[in-house]
Amino acid sequence: MTIDGKTRLAGVIGWPVEHSRSPLLHNHWCRVHQVNGAYVPLPVAPGQLETALRGLAAAGFRGVNVTIPHKEEAFRLCDELTETARRAGAANTLRFEKGRIIGDCTDGTGFCDNLSAHDVRLEGRALVLGAGGAARAVAAALQDRGCEVFIANRTTARAEALVQALGAGTVLDWADWPSRLGEMSLLVNATSLGMGGREDMDWATLLQAGQAGLSVADIVYTPRQTPLLKAAQKHGFRTVDGLGMLICQARAGFQGWFGVLPEADEASFALLAQDLA
Structure with a gap:
């Protein structure tokens, strides 16, 4: 994977975040679909979420996933919400567009x-x-x-x-x-x-x-x-x-950030299963 000035950036925010396999999954999909993109883990302590989100948006990130313990706060910080996010009262998938935070809930x-x-x-x-x-x-x-x-x-x-x-x-x-x-x-x-x-x-x-x-x-x-x-x-x-949920919920986010809808296929399961073994 080559990182350059045109690389699309996304990631996952949590505290802790080192347990997340989302970077492994999304970067695998980037390789499979030949997307110039990178997805990184972003440890953000409680109380720092708004600062982190605004900073990432300003730095050119396409968006992030949000995991424990930030999902409900992320919901409150969104400038715009999908109907699914409103129904759930939580947001786990965020897109940054022209400085605005758009929240969805794919869980x-x-x-x-x-x-x-x-x-x-x-x-x-x-x-x-x-x-x-x-x-x-x-x-x-x-x-x-x-x-x-x-x-x-x-x-x-x-x-x-x-x-x-x-x-x-x-x-x-x-x-x-x-x-x-x-x-x-x-x-x-x-x-x-x-x-x-x-x-x-x-x-x-x-x-x-x-x-x-x-x-x-x-x-x-x-x-x-x-x-x-x-x-x-x-x-x-x-x-x-929970592995299948991780893969299935990730698809919409990947499409929003990187422009391709990946499949929850056997290769994706095998990759994460091997890592978790």
Whole structure:
């Protein structure tokens, strides 16, 4: 890859950001599609997001992805929002145009596209753990596809605020959600629990009330087989890891920055899977 004065620049902002595989994926797509572009990790501490975004826009970046913990603040800082971002109340994909920040949210669509690719039927009741930016996007997308959504978060007020913002849904107390799991067809971890393989929860016990036919999805992809997914497999539940969501949600951003819509193909999966192995 040659970097020159015509190279299109994009990146991913987070704190921390070293876990992100987005640079590997986007730079792979740049090579495959012969795009003169580069995508870089950008560690930005809390409280510094607005300064970073305005500076990157002024420096000629085409845009950025935004990950934990900046998604909701990014939403507030956007000069313009897509309808999808408004619905989710969060922005994970930003484009810079003439000094303006245009925000989109591709997490929900990417999540649901990944489930469909794994033959998970989007119907019935879905329990989403978490109430942050990714949870908002996932819950909105599931509702738009006809699921009845339940939200459980350690801070109940945040779950209540999410349901109010979505205009539908049911809040479950964090301590009560395991006992309601038997009513669900889908369980989604939309928190950072399990990131890096941390044993945050006794998932094997928490999943005991799940019934045959339950699907369990985790948005965490480092590692691919999170403690939640390992426990779910032992219970015999269908599992979907977060790698496909990462790839599916990235496609629209790449198109906006680099002008090409890449495929979520086997080569992309293989590249990231090998890196995560």
